[in-house]
Amino acid sequence: MQTAIAKYRPMIARSQSLIALVVLCVALSLLSDKFLTVQNGFNVLRQISVNVCISIGMTLVVLTAGIDLSVGSVLALSGAVAAGLLKNGIPWPAHDLFIGFTLLGTIVAALFVGSILGLFNGWVITRFKVPPFVGTLAMLTIARGLTMLWTKGYPISGLGPKFDFIGSGWLLGIPVLVWICVLIVAAALVIVKKTALGRHIYAIGGNEQAARLSGIPINRVKIIVYTIAGLLSAVGGIMVTSRLDSAQPNAGISYELDSIAAVVIGGTSLSGGRGTIMGTVLGAIIIGVLNNGLVLLNVSPFWQQVIKGFVILLSVIVDKMNTKEA
């Protein structure tokens, strides 16, 4: 009997986010008949797509026992770079030249900017042994400042129908944003489950000393992970910008908190080495459903914050109880 419970406990622990999501959905569909509709389902999926994107990157970082606080600012800068290049190009008055950008060009440039900032995070953290919390906190400010410099503090709007398609288009009956998410989640699953990089990420988070002794190139793995986080923030930046048809200089403020919340609710341990990609996806869906449901029920904005806080707390407490006993 004891062994039987012990045998199933990991499975229960693994599916606790799923159970929480089901409970939440059942409760909301009882409270509002507008909740369980196809259209609202797509609303929620579209709304969480950006958070899923950056939370996947955050999960990889957290699995190595790190953290990335700069995701929101990197998202804003990448989005602004895409919008600025698409709309204005790069004028070069000294030579009376003007460099225009195609849609693909702007997207590549934005992804490049995000990756470089992520790479910089990883470099600072590994080369100078700066704690990830501090290094990425610095980047949070730096990237926000760069965004202000690039946009001069004003939104860049009116980006054209082609760019709009990313944020508001549909393919085969599903929003383009959701397709992007699915691709990213699939790629992350492959990395985590099938590649040496995935094994190394878990090994470093589990026990960095042991990982080092077994010959895992710790610094290289960390740099790659932070670069991926930067790249995915840039993807998120392109998504937000396209969805709004406008790059807002204050986009992405406090997104790092939503993202960390998704990771934590999804059961990933902030001390590294334990957690899953699908857990984070579920975590993001839970936050999205909660946001959507509280608005559907017209709960006062003050109470919404209190409720969301308790949900995060509760999920971590349940997680702790499970791991202690397992």
Added chain:
Amino acid sequence: MKPLTFAILTSLLLTGCGRHDQQHPKKIAIIVSTLNNPWFVFLAQTAAKKATDLGYSSRIFDSQNNTDLESDHFDNAIASGYDAILFNPTDAQGSVTNVKKAKDAGIPVFCMDREINSKDAATSQILSDSYSACIDLGKLFVSTLHKKGSYVELLGIVSDNNTWNRSNGFHSVVDNYPQLKMVARQAADFDRNKAMEVMESILQAHPDIDGVFCGNDAMAMGAWQALTAAGKAGHVKVIGFDGADDAIRSIKEGKLTATAMQFPKRIAELAAGDADEYFKGRRDFAKKLPIPVEVVSAHNIDNYTAYGKKE
């Protein structure tokens, strides 16, 4: 560490002593509540430009909506010998001590856009009247909806007093019409993305609304996008506040119904002008000078451009 701190303090004091040196141009500090919102960026930059045009050097300080940081800026501005402060307060009550501090140091403070709750601390206050503007917007809203229907309100940041000034002004009119029913009221933090997401959810619960009142233009644009995606854009009337570039263009294209135009350019230039006259010896400034806010809608849109009247 100690000697370094001492050196910095000394150098600050030394620059402080040089304040009345006539050879250098006078220095004006521009302290604004936030640079995270294009409206305030425009206010600060216009003030800085006007100060430069008048022959003064100027610097912009960003309080990041934080009274505490604002207090640091005042300390620094006083210590480094600024001759005047053009000030956009973070909080009507919380900013009073900061202004008094400057006054005690002999530095005049000119408030822009938002007021502080003190009659004599600031040399002058040039204010934009959000509350009355929202009364006018409320009247327009009532007549556009023919006094009946259901509507949604999108609030800004719920801890910001401007959010409630605007909301209260609007409700002081609209609440007199019992057939106008507010079916949802949610916060969208003055943010375009959040407004779109909140609006998408609200439209699920209330697909048949007739109007949306938003505490600023960014939220109005976000709400408009959610309505467009849901195929309800023409029918639902959306009202914003600020007179931002996007909103003016949108009203011109027949999308948004109205916004309230504040005049950040006029406010900033008047404040810089007051500082100039103060240096030249004038002391009799109006303690409070309200700058009227004008309602902009399709029928008068041709007179306006972003953040002001066409010249």
